[in-house]
Amino acid sequence: MMRHLVLALSVSSVLCLAIPQTGEAGAEEIVRVGVLKFGTVNWEIDTITNNGFDEKHGFRLEPVVLAGSDAGRIGINAGEIDVIVSDWLFVSRQRAEGIPLTFVPYSTSVGAIMVPDDSIAKTLADLRGSRVGVAGGPLDKNWLMYRAVAEDRYGFDLAEETEPAYAAPPFLAEKLKDGELAAASNFWHYNARLETEGYRELLSGQDAATALGATGPISAIGYVFNEEWAAEHKDTMLGFVAASREAKELLASSDAAWDKLRPSMNAENDAVFHNLVRRYREGIPSRPIAEEEADTKKIYLRLAAIGGEKLVGPATTLSPGTFWSALKDAQ
Numbered sequence: 001m002m003r004h005l006v007l008a009l010s011v012s013s014v015l016c017l018a019i020p021q022t023g024e025a026g027a028e029e030i031v032r033v034g035v036l037k038f039g040t041v042n043w044e045i046d047t048i049t050n051n052g053f054d055e056k057h058g059f060r061l062e063p064v065v066l067a068g069s070d071a072g073r074i075g076i077n078a079g080e081i082d083v084i085v086s087d088w089l090f091v092s093r094q095r096a097e098g099i100p101l102t103f104v105p106y107s108t109s110v111g112a113i114m115v116p117d118d119s120i121a122k123t124l125a126d127l128r129g130s131r132v133g134v135a136g137g138p139l140d141k142n143w144l145m146y147r148a149v150a151e152d153r154y155g156f157d158l159a160e161e162t163e164p165a166y167a168a169p170p171f172l173a174e175k176l177k178d179g180e181l182a183a184a185s186n187f188w189h190y191n192a193r194l195e196t197e198g199y200r201e202l203l204s205g206q207d208a209a210t211a212l213g214a215t216g217p218i219s220a221i222g223y224v225f226n227e228e229w230a231a232e233h234k235d236t237m238l239g240f241v242a243a244s245r246e247a248k249e250l251l252a253s254s255d256a257a258w259d260k261l262r263p264s265m266n267a268e269n270d271a272v273f274h275n276l277v278r279r280y281r282e283g284i285p286s287r288p289i290a291e292e293e294a295d296t297k298k299i300y301l302r303l304a305a306i307g308g309e310k311l312v313g314p315a316t317t318l319s320p321g322t323f324w325s326a327l328k329d330a331q
Helices: 002-014 041-050 069-078 088-096 141-154 169-177 188-195 205-211 227-232 234-253 255-265 270-282 289-312 325-330
Strands: 030-036 060-066 084-086 101-107 112-116 131-134 163-166 183-186 199-204 221-226
Touching: 030 041, 030 069, 030 084, 030 234, 041 060, 041 234, 041 255, 060 069, 069 084, 069 221, 088 101, 088 221, 088 289, 101 227, 101 234, 112 188, 131 169, 141 183, 141 205, 141 289, 169 183, 169 188, 183 188, 188 199, 188 270, 199 205, 221 227, 221 234, 227 234, 234 255, 234 270, 234 325, 255 270, 289 325
Parallel strands: 030 060, 131 163, 131 183
Antiparallel strands: 084 221, 101 221, 112 183, 112 199
């Protein structure tokens, strides 16, 4: 009882806004989605609500603005939020520790190692002895994949033979532009901006995954929710997934839909705006869930071997149920 009280207090201290409560029995179902204030997930959430895709599929979507990713993880485990966006590493570890979270693919955009266009670096081997920025910390899955590729192809540990600089994504982007970094492993939307300013991909996360055995794109992040909650609200959650897919279909095909989102995208100019749209569209998942899951299991084993217990906890293999079984059954 005391543990639940402490957790509830922790949630209230990290959520930026009061979280609305689900209505009484018989009222319209509400799905509370935790989002960061300027996160790219807002583009899809806004598309769902602006076009009434939530009501069409039998629920009402309520965004909950969070102070940070940790707030979402606390909130989902406390039952104060219904859905967050996170990755399968987090879900698998939680399941191994007895918390029944599950995952629905959201985006295959995983970022890349970026270098200046005129950099002499052509492969990871060329980064030896260089200062390399890393977003997400030493256990970031992209960084771990790059380390695995460097080991397989060139026989060295990228973390040992470079000087990694772990920092926030915007800081790393600026340091790369200032010339203080030879390269930077960063998230896709920061890289989309860099591409318009004279920077190129040295190796993308998807290319790294392919080098490690994936047969197609795998989702970097997904919608995460409690499997037990989803079982009690199965039609609602399937409706949420359907609304998400409908929003993606619209964003994949309609430039007008993006024009409506542009004021909230913080795109500095037309080039950045169009590149953000292009990269977002490239990241829309299109593979059968079973295929994604099979490839994710392969990549997970490599990441677990490099990241160890600090990364995966007791889950040395991808935990069964990490990908939502109801979604696989529906395909």
